[in-house]
Amino acid sequence: MYRKQTIGILCIIAFIALSATVTEKFGNNLKPEPIPPSQQQPGKAEKGYEYLITGNYVSSGFPYKFYRIIAGKKKGNYLNRTGKNATVPFGFNVIKNEQGIDMVVPTCLQCHAQVFGKHLYIGLGNSFIDFSNTEKQNTILTNTTFQILKTIAPKQFEGSKAIVQSFKAVYPNLQTKVRGVNAADRLAMLLVAHRNPVTLQWSDSTLLTIPEEVVPTDVPAWWLLKKKNAMFYTGFGRGDFGKFLMLSNILTVKDTTEAAEVYKHFADVLAYIQSIEPPKYAKPINKELAMEGELLFITKCSKCHGTYGTNGQYPNLLIPEKIIGTDSLLFKTNQQNPQFIQWFNESWFATSNHPAKLVPYNGYIAPPLDGVWITAPYFHNGSVPTLEGVLNSKKRPTYWSRDFTKPSYNYTAVGWNYTTHKNTGGRKVYNTTLPGYGNYGHNFGDDLVDADRKAIIEYLKTL
Template sequence: MRKLFVFLTLALLVACNTYQPLTGTVPDDADSWKTKVIPPSPQPQDGDPVAGLDYLIHGDYIGSGIPLEIMRKQSAKMDLDSLYPRNALNEGIPYYMTAFIAPNGTETVNGNCFTCHAGKVDGQLVLGLGNSFAEWEKSMVPMGAVMRMGMSLKYKRDDPETVAFEDFGKYFKKMAPTVKLNQPGANPAFRLAEACMMHRNPEDLTYVEEPEFDMWEYNIGTDTPPLWHVGKKNALYYTGTGRGAMSKLLLQASVLGIPDSSQTRKSEIAFRDVYAFLAQLEPPAYPGAIDAPLAREGEAIFNDKCSGCHGTYGTEETYPNKVVNVKVVKTDPLYADYIQQSAIVDWYNSSWFATSEPQSSFSPSYGYVAPPLDGIWASAPYLHNGSVPTVYELLKSDARPTRWTRDGKSTSYDHEKLGWQYDPEPKNAKWTFDTTVPGYGNGGHTFGDKLSEEERWAVVEYLKTL
């Protein structure tokens, strides 16, 4: 049962196969633009942020899961971090899990959005921070087998607990072989969605045994972005792929367990409140001392050199929502290539998500979105693939380590360079990031190389204030 618990805590964080390069994925217009501005889409303005947080931590948007009695037995053995108050049904349940009543009346539990989107930095657990200590490097297939065996031994086929588990069990079995990664801390959220959606009828999201499309064999993970950026963004995901109604785009974790689109219709309304919560979510303030005069110098440099893509901050904030062409930013292109060729784009654009109101769609660009930088001090590692351990090295490309090892402790924070303390001569394989692995290169974003060393440190100091 302990294996079952570990398995499920990983389940919503969203095979290490032989790498095969993509061919023919660079779009025809790749040489015709340097940056693109993503236009805004209408979003609900009447959501209730209090109700939104409550739905994130107590809602039934996953639809199915394991019996609550199993989780309660496991929770009794754990030291539980307290991140927010829980209702009676969820009392004593980890913050990254949610207990809810399944459609057949069974008390059920599954992961929630904060499995991936709550993390620790400088020893502090932060709501909305991407979890950079996720471990997806072991196959989930054996754990899935243990979970199904445990259910079959404890419950009969017609027991309500078995019925409430059925949808989650089916999609987990399909997803488990596809999400294994080869880098510590990376997250396979896009892959998880792909693996579940390919076994759903696009029109009503019901289960289909034969896949609707094929996936590329090689799995690329990404760094998990902070949720407090959502309110500024006109699109989601690193390539600006997710367009339209945020209440639809944010709901995609539901494909891991819902029976069909009837569940998502109800949840989409609640996710308008979720969007309201995320739109007002603030990053944590930098906890250390800040050299104010140096930060003011850095602000002037930042506004002159960096704000065109990353926006301005202070009393009158701006954010341009720009995608920067891969050929301009020159960061590792493989993830952008992958999204360009993924059949999930066509599936999504013919699915319930895109064809019902409010509409959303997938429209990938051959580039990466220049993100807002609120709370950048907390959100190491950097670049879309998490290949750069500190802000300083983000601004000085020749200082980036090829391989680097963290000790796996959230307290090992570098207040000088802003990011993770690391060993450039790795000894601990478990937390070693290797930038020579396909998809995880640390090149590109060399714009900071033009700064003098004094200017660079001034910008780092300014970024502490955001």
């Protein structure tokens, strides 16, 4: 009881102290801004899980017979699926299209699941995805593979037309500078630029001006969503989360009739996502050191990232650019290209009794830290390979790479083992000097001594 009271008092002191520090440094006009909650529709988690791994929210893909020829046999049935679904990777699903043909389609787990060790963690962002070679992939997929398919199986090719037109439009313009970062924001921009906001019908010509930059992001863990009042790193996804979660549907959607049918399932998908718990730290934890780290965390970090445990609270704060100081290209892209904000806020997604909307902001949301130990690399662009680097900016490498074939984890620094380089080395080396890839900012741990950083990291392992 005494320890809980002590922690509570320290929490209040920390909140007051940090608020005073922020005001002193940046003035009253640059305080963190709380995000109000939005009412979400209730759903059933079991149904959501089933729809997530077997549903037809993407309705066009490869004919199954053709896919098996070019892809061969896969290893592991991580989802324990049955039938044809047992024969495709976890990031794909087999559906029957309107012509009754079995089609292999991509699912949300392409980005929102990752194998760690020997286990698949649904909800863990896929930090090994590769968007750095999409120009070559576009040539193989749309100019070679589908041409062969069209020639040898024209009837089956009909079911692939929607995804082919999307690939042709987005793949040449989706390429990131390095592998391991995600281009989801760019993908959404490219797709909506080809769709009427009211009908969602496809246009071969672009309807919006598309910016040149491809902004990289790291995929946030799904299990954090249960605490958040807004989606995405910028906190600009407000209203019905189901509308945002179903955005992969615009890859192949025909019109709003199909979108409305898909949307019926996403209250269940949200319920499943909110049921996901973060994995527990995989190694022993020094409990005494972790207790020291908890007190330090409450004093140093809880104002923005919240408190944890039975009575934990998460403040849902947007942190202004001048306070957080991290790479600004992501939120600036939102601000400097208002045509996409307007498209969404005037689209089908913003209609009905459960609308969604985009509210841009000059800064980033301070995320919850549940399961943070397994979510490396860190920052919104995946520019920092370890928690040690998050708390000590001097230990952030400028050029670094990690093994994608046999990755290994560092349980001391907490993050992926990596190799430093003296200069850039192509798409396999993370280059933090590039716009959008910067590893600067969030220097709040720089004034800690090494022993305090070690204690905080030990505590973070417990979340």
